[in-house]
Amino acid sequence: MRPIKVLVTKIGLDGHDRGSRVVAAHLRDAGMEVVYTPPWQQIDAVVKLAMEEDVDVIGLSCLATDHLLVPKLMHALRDGGLAHVKVVVGGIVPDEDEVTLLDAGVSRVFHPGTSLDDITETITDLATLALANDEHP
Amino acid sequence: MSNAANDDTAELVQRLMDGQRAALARAITHIESGASLAPRILGAIQSAVGNARVIGFTGAPGVGKSTLINAVIRELRKRNKSVAVAAVDPSSPISGGAILGDRVRMGEHGSDDGVFIRSISSRGHLGGLSATTAQVIDLMDAAGWDVVVIETVGAGQSEVEIAQIADISVVVCAPGLGDDVQAIKAGILEIADVLVVNKADQPLADQTCKQLVAMLELRHADRREVPVLTTVATSGDGVERLVKVIEQQYQENVEATRVRGPVQRFQYLIANAAGRQLQEQLATSSEKAMHDMCARVSRGELSVDSAARSLLEAMLR
């Protein structure tokens, strides 16, 4: 079976990417193929990238208030025909906003203190379905 | 394979040839992972292969290949060419995982629909990395992209093979890296159609150019001339000239480079794959015939070459 492919990226204005780099390295060490981008990505660029790289999962790191952009991204992904791509969000997300994100189609929100192994395990579970479908074009 | 899977494959190929980028992306995934429907996809696109120009960029880690490709794309977009890039990234030998970072340097084109960028990890590809890359090129070609650009870290045999698949191979190096020049000596120079000294804003660029020109002079006099250019990928200096030279080389070189036509191309790929498989088999063989050959070579009765030839003849009979 092929490795899981993950996009680790940041949308919005916050530029603190230490966290997403640590996660990216950990996923790589767990045997995944990780496409990593610098912060400040545009939503249309994220959709294009996810499509061209045919990733299974998108991991977004959201500090500050960037998570408020996530529903917009979910919408753009669906418009781009990428409804099958799973999205997880890590960072500081207030409880009431978490509900909004999950409603918008986000699979999981990781709060501060989540272990790297927990993140890896969740992403593995989410991607397993996609990999099982590989034999179907 | 079920009929339903056949229909789905046909539909995927149709969407790919219609230029839908999601279909191209998915087809690449199938090729990359050696999915059972990969051969059918490849077969179905062959009639549409052969229109793209394929440019390979090879060089040691960090010399600026991705940044240079970013600048080359900018130049090609000015000329209204659509560009697909396949960036081959080494994967970690330990976990098999990889951080695919080349496209970060090409972020400038992140929202341009005339550019398609795909990272390819060099994980254990069946039939070798070069065969996978060759097939990805075919897919991009069949999907209608005008120019296909390949980035590889110039080190091993598979890079030399990938360079041979490209129409034009650009070998990139950086100033003052003695090791770099050594790496080039080890075969990569032989496949260069154009040599670029990137990071020409740094000291020693001129000296490195002179070294390269001197090394080129040691090659056979009947070989085609290899232009040596300097670029500053980060500022774009020298890149317009590079694109012009690539175009010239292509014009002078149409038949000589990319192995055109499915038959030649596949013969080349099959031969490479066979060579690799054979080497693996022979290197671990405990057959009596192999044992005998080793004994005879060690007694000085036979050369290594003749031993290999008789083993091969016995196998292919």
Ligand SMILES: Nc1nc2c(ncn2[C@@H]2O[C@H](COP(=O)(O)OP(=O)(O)OP(=O)(O)O)[C@@H](O)[C@H]2O)c(=O)[nH]1
């Ligand atoms: N000064 C200077 N720096 C450059 C130039 N071109 C690239 N760089 C820098 O060199 C570093 C490596 O550039 P990349 O484009 O990633 O090099 P690469 O050859 O693709 O690297 P790998 O894919 O890791 O093998 C980056 O920090 C670039 O900004 C240049 O012309 N001048």
Ligand SMILES: [Mg+2]
């Ligand atoms: Mg690179």
